[in-house]
Amino acid sequence: MEDEYLQGVWNSPDREMEQFVEAKDPSFEMVQLKKAKVKLRSLLLPKIIGIALGLGWMAFMFLLLRLSFHYSTNSLGKFFFMGSIGIIFLSTGIAVALYAKDLFTLHQIDHSESVVQTQRKLAELNESILNSVRIAWLQLPFYTTFYLNERLLSHAGPIFWIIQILATGTSLWLAIWLFRNIRHKNMQNKRIRNFLQGYGLSTLLQAGDFLNEIANFGQAAESDPTE
Amino acid sequence: MDNQNDLGEFVRLMQEHKRIVYKIGISYCSNREDREDLAQEIIYQLWRSGHTFRAGQKFSTWMYRVALNVAISFYRKRKSAQSVVAYQEHLADLADQEENDDENELEKARRKLQQCIRELKELDRALIILFLESKSYREIAEIVGITETNVATRISRIKEKLKQKLQPINN
Numbered sequence: 001m002e003d004e005y006l007q008g009v010w011n012s013p014d015r016e017m018e019q020f021v022e023a024k025d026p027s028f029e030m031v032q033l034k035k036a037k038v039k040l041r042s043l044l045l046p047k048i049i050g051i052a053l054g055l056g057w058m059a060f061m062f063l064l065l066r067l068s069f070h071y072s073t074n075s076l077g078k079f080f081f082m083g084s085i086g087i088i089f090l091s092t093g094i095a096v097a098l099y100a101k102d103l104f105t106l107h108q109i110d111h112s113e114s115v116v117q118t119q120r121k122l123a124e125l126n127e128s129i130l131n132s133v134r135i136a137w138l139q140l141p142f143y144t145t146f147y148l149n150e151r152l153l154s155h156a157g158p159i160f161w162i163i164q165i166l167a168t169g170t171s172l173w174l175a176i177w178l179f180r181n182i183r184h185k186n187m188q189n190k191r192i193r194n195f196l197q198g199y200g201l202s203t204l205l206q207a208g209d210f211l212n213e214i215a216n217f218g219q220a221a222e223s224d225p226t227e
Numbered sequence: 228m229d230n231q232n233d234l235g236e237f238v239r240l241m242q243e244h245k246r247i248v249y250k251i252g253i254s255y256c257s258n259r260e261d262r263e264d265l266a267q268e269i270i271y272q273l274w275r276s277g278h279t280f281r282a283g284q285k286f287s288t289w290m291y292r293v294a295l296n297v298a299i300s301f302y303r304k305r306k307s308a309q310s311v312v313a314y315q316e317h318l319a320d321l322a323d324q325e326e327n328d329d330e331n332e333l334e335k336a337r338r339k340l341q342q343c344i345r346e347l348k349e350l351d352r353a354l355i356i357l358f359l360e361s362k363s364y365r366e367i368a369e370i371v372g373i374t375e376t377n378v379a380t381r382i383s384r385i386k387e388k389l390k391q392k393l394q395p396i397n398n
Contacts, residue, residue: 003358006389009336010250010359016259017249020266111272111296112279112289114372115353118296206303217350218373 047103054096061089077149084146088139095136102129120214126207127184134182141172184208237274244290250360254344254352255298256305265301272297291362291370295353302349336393343392347385354378355385 064085072078106125111118144167152160178195186192187208241248248269252262273293280289344352350371357367367382368375 003386006340006386007359007361009333009340012333012337014334014337017246017253020249021245110276110279111293112276113296114292115295115299115350115370116372118292119299119350122300206306210303213348213350218377 044103044107051096051100051103054092054099058089058092058096061085061092065089075150076153077151080148081146084142087142088146091135091139095132098135099129099132102132116214116218120211123207123211123214127211130182130184134179137178137182138175140175141168144168144171184211233277237277240286241270241273244287247287247290247294247360251294251298251356253341254356255302255349257342257345261305265298268301269294269297285366288366288370291357295356295370299349299353339393340389343389346392347388351381351385354381355389358382358385 065082068078068082068085072081102125106122109118109121109125113121144164148164156164181189181192182196248266249262251269252265256262256265273290276293280286344355347355353371354367357370362370364375364378364382367378371378373381
């Protein structure tokens with residue numbers, strides 16, 4: 001099959017293309033431009049809502065910290081409460097800030113660079129959203145400690161202690177495991193893949209896979225093992 | 228591009244190069260509605276990226292870079308809703324088959340070629356579009372960001388794949 005044949009087929013008359021190209025309305029592009037802007041806003045909306053919810057959660061934690069600081073007496077309960085809520089506040093703050101920064105950079109990316117360069121940057125950025133996921137999970141064990149106080153610690157029975165140790169121990173293990181393992185180099189790990197898919201984070205997995213694909217694509221084709 | 232003159236110039240250039248937008252759209256989306264969405268997104272990003280266009284640069288090279296980048300990103304976003312995309316593509320292929328009944332051989336071959344291109348990986352699609360648009364290997368290398376040797380080897384492999392898939396129609 002000759003190149004000319006393929007090019008001839010590709011360039012053969014296409015009714016849909018003719019309709020598209022011959023849309024004579026001079027405002028066509030402007031209408032498209034306006035529609036696309038509206039669409040982009042609607043795509044950004046869920047992400048902005050996500051950031052707003054994170055900030056709302058932080059505001060609530062901050063309020064709890066202030067109330068506890070001013071109105072509760074110094075005690076072991078106050079220490080556990082303020083320590084746990086403080087760490088939840090801090091890790092949510094870091095995760096929200098990283099997420100917002102990545103989204104902003106994604107929005108600003110230069111599409112006029114070469115295809116491989118731009119796609120690599122986009123995939124890397126998508127993947128760096130992994131960092132906000134890792135940090136957000138670090139707060140998990142502190143949801144099992146904020147309610148501890150002297151009375152509970154001195155009067156609780158064995159069942160309480162079994163449940164408490166199991167809950168704190170499991171969430172601590174899970175938080176550390178996820179923090180250490182949610183990384184690009186571990187993307188082929190089945191457990192990590194299942195976890196990310198389970199939490200609707202398959203786009204992050206795809207970003208990782210695509211990065212590998214780009215790396216292969218950029219290498220000399222002669223040594224490409226995927227072909 | 229931030230004043231009325233720029234806007235007028237942009238609309239003129241778009242009108243002149245609309246074909247490129249369509250050809251890229253058909254290579255990344257099988258469904259008409261998606262193609263329209265992608266065309267909007269390409270036009271919007273071209274407008275937004277206007278400031279990156281340098282005097283002396285070939286407009287079509289710049290346009291291909293922006294449009295292909297938008298198309299690949301658009302396709303990847305859609306791919307994350309994989310089952311929906313697969314279902315839509317299946318419907319689009321069925322619609323294509325129905326339409327094919329009234330088409331001549333050349334139109335059938337074109338549809339088959341477009342379908343085969345959509346079965347390639349995103350980056351390979353960019354290469355073959357540029358090849359079919361008669362761009363030189365040098366220009367393709369510049370747009371895609373790989374070496375000319377790499378472009379030549381990859382295009383030859385892609386053509387081989389297309390040849391195998393299109394053979395039944397050709398015979």
